[in-house]
Amino acid sequence: MSKRTKIVLGIVALVVVIGGVAFAVIGSQGAGPEVETATVQAKDLAVTVTASGKVEAGVSADVFPPTAGTLDEIYVSDGETVTAGTKLAIMDTQALELQVQQARAGLAAAQAQLRNVSATGGGAADVKAARSAVTAAEAALSAVRQQQTAARSAQTAAKLAWENASDAYDAAKLIYPSGSPTLTALAAAEAQAEAGYRQATAGVAQANAGVSQAQAGLDGARAQLARAQGANPASQRAAAEAAVRQAAAGLEAAQDALDKATLTAPIDGVVIFNAPSSPLGAGAPPTEGSSVSPQAAPFTVVDLAALKFTAEVDEADIDRVKPGMQVVVTLDAFPGEKFASTVTRINPAAQPTATGGTVFEVEILLEDTGADILLGMKGDADIEVSSRGSALTIPVEALFSEGGTDYVYAVVDGKLKKTEITVGATTDTEVEVLEGLEEGAVVALSGSTQYTDGMPVRVAQ
Numbered sequence: 278m279s280k281r282t283k284i285v286l287g288i289v290a291l292v293v294v295i296g297g298v299a300f301a302v303i304g305s306q307g308a309g310p311e312v313e314t315a316t317v318q319a320k321d322l323a324v325t326v327t328a329s330g331k332v333e334a335g336v337s338a339d340v341f342p343p344t345a346g347t348l349d350e351i352y353v354s355d356g357e358t359v360t361a362g363t364k365l366a367i368m369d370t371q372a373l374e375l376q377v378q379q380a381r382a383g384l385a386a387a388q389a390q391l392r393n394v395s396a397t398g399g400g401a402a403d404v405k406a407a408r409s410a411v412t413a414a415e416a417a418l419s420a421v422r423q424q425q426t427a428a429r430s431a432q433t434a435a436k437l438a439w440e441n442a443s444d445a446y447d448a449a450k451l452i453y454p455s456g457s458p459t460l461t462a463l464a465a466a467e468a469q470a471e472a473g474y475r476q477a478t479a480g481v482a483q484a485n486a487g488v489s490q491a492q493a494g495l496d497g498a499r500a501q502l503a504r505a506q507g508a509n510p511a512s513q514r515a516a517a518e519a520a521v522r523q524a525a526a527g528l529e530a531a532q533d534a535l536d537k538a539t540l541t542a543p544i545d546g547v548v549i550f551n552a553p554s555s556p557l558g559a560g561a562p563p564t565e566g567s568s569v570s571p572q573a574a575p576f577t578v579v580d581l582a583a584l585k586f587t588a589e590v591d592e593a594d595i596d597r598v599k600p601g602m603q604v605v606v607t608l609d610a611f612p613g614e615k616f617a618s619t620v621t622r623i624n625p626a627a628q629p630t631a632t633g634g635t636v637f638e639v640e641i642l643l644e645d646t647g648a649d650i651l652l653g654m655k656g657d658a659d660i661e662v663s664s665r666g667s668a669l670t671i672p673v674e675a676l677f678s679e680g681g682t683d684y685v686y687a688v689v690d691g692k693l694k695k696t697e698i699t700v701g702a703t704t705d706t707e708v709e710v711l712e713g714l715e716e717g718a719v720v721a722l723s724g725s726t727q728y729t730d731g732m733p734v735r736v737a738q
Contacts, residue, residue: 309733311724314688315672317714322665324702325596328639330588332608332654338544340573342368346481348567349574353563355550359542365576368538368569372483373531376490377568379417380531383494384524386410390501391517407502408554414495418732421491425484428661435477436471446576448503468561475568482570486682490527497523546580549652584643584650585621588658589628589636591720598623599660604641608656665702674722676700676708686721686728688736693721695730 287701319368344414396587404700419667433679436560453460498521505514508510542548550562551574561567563575590598598620642652675685685699697712714720719736721728 280408286641287522294523305600309735310726310738311735312688312724312726313737314719317669317710317716317718317720317724319667319716321670322668322670322702322704322707322709323661324663324665324704325339325659325661326590326594327657327659327705328588328590328594328636329349329655329657331641331656332584332643332650333587334577334652335583335585335664336544336580337546338542338578340365340540340543340576340578341574342569343534343569343571344373344486345479345570346568347476348480350567351563351565351581353548357548358546359548359578360545361542363542364617365540365542365548366563367540370538373535373538376487376531377528377535379490380524380528381651384528386413386520387517387524391521394514394517400703404505407498407505410498411495411502414491414498418488418491418495421484425481425488428480428484432481434476435474439467439470439474439681442467450671455701471569472561472566476566479568479570485643514638515539522641522681532598534632538712540576542578544578549577551577551578553630570593578606581651581712586618586641586643586656586658588639588641588660589630590639590660592627592635594662595623595637598639598660599662603661604659606641606643606656607658607659608650608654610651610654610656611648614648616643616648618642618644663702665709668701669714669716670707671714672711672722673703673706673708676718677723677728687714687728688719688734691727691733691735693732693734695731707722 299427314362346368347583348366351366353366359365374515390406390410396573415522424462424565443462446460446467449460449463501520504513551729552562561575563569567575569575602620604618604620606618607614618641621642624639624640627635627637639658677684677686682697684695684697685698688694696713699711701709701711721734
């Protein structure tokens with residue numbers, strides 16, 4: 278055999294050996310498509326309910342005025358941090374001071390009447406004094422009724438002005454583009470007219486209160502006159518003493534309203550200026566000169582150290598949520614950060630959603646977060662409703678279902694083996710396997726390839 282022939286035969290033999298090794302490697306990896314796989318693991322599996330929501334005040338206190346009137350001065354700004362007792366604003370006290378003066382004069386008159394009854398023992402002097410009191414009460418009632426008439430006229434005029442301004446604004450919106458100077462001016466005129474109407478309404482309420490008080494004074498004076506004309510000295514004294522007590526109570530109430538004309542913060546926190554609703558929609562926050570009433574709080578003090586996250590849980594999941602359950606809150610304003618807490622309260626009243634669904638509000642306390650969390654921030658809450666210890670788990674991408682049967686494709690010796698399993702708890706990312714697989718088994722994840730039982734595959738490295 279020539280030397281050249283030996284070299285050729287050696288090369289052929291080497292090729293055969295290399296081909297055999299390559300075939301063995303390919304055969305060990307499978308000759309089919311490449312698949313992603315996962316290993317069956319034993320771990321603690323937490324089942325959660327996820328719900329969207331927002332940050333709200335956990336502790337807050339509304340600040341109401343003692344009576345209808347206007348704000349004379351505001352001492353704080355919207356969003357300012359205050360402590361309990363800080364002066365927020367003071368009302369115009371002119372009308373309140375007048376009520377105190379009237380109540381003080383009424384008490385003085387009642388006390389004088391009591392002294393007169395005690396000194397004279399009743400008689401003509403009592404009748405004369407009672408008649409004088411009736412005359413004075415009638416004059417006072419006539420005066421406040423005139424004020425009431427004037428206030429009502431002012432209210433009617435203010436309402437007409439507001440309606441005209443509103444009509445002009447509505448008409449202008451059909452002609453002028455949004456943001457034009459004319460439209461802006463008309464909107465401002467409408468808002469000013471509305472404020473004038475509300476101030477006039479407050480004046481009517483004040484006048485009505487004055488009429489009621491004057492009428493009560495007249496009724497009391499007439500009753501006192503009747504008693505003086507027909508009662509005996511003992512009953513006159515009892516009536517005079519009762520009148521003193523009533524007048525003292527009236528003075529106390531008037532003085533209390535005057536004292537509370539200075540609005541103060543009831544708790545430590547941040548001042549929020551409230552915008553009360555109006556017939557045209559949302560009103561404006563309080564300013565100096567704004568009309569206020571005991572029915573609406575112009576200010577609210579919020580303790581930002583005691584916030585809560587209110588999650589809207591779907592009615593299909595609410596039965597699984599209980600107070601005390603562990604929660605992880607994530608906020609859009611703090612990407613990547615998680616705030617651990619617990620469920621503190623479940624609102625029993627259902628709330629409708631914009632899409633026609635039904636949710637229940639679940640309150641979650643937010644404290645000691647170390648972040649500058651503000652009211653209204655939105656996010657999600659993952660509520661842990663159950664937990665499985667040492668559960669065999671697979672990714673949800675490994676689970677297949679067909680005809681009500683759950684199964685996976687186990688990877689055995691480079692081939693897929695369709696394996697039926699029994700599923701337990703599930704989460705958004707993992708599935709608990711109760712039967713059908715053992716820890717350490719390898720399963721294929723779903724992909725673009727259509728799997729079949731026995732298909733050869735290559736495991737992605």
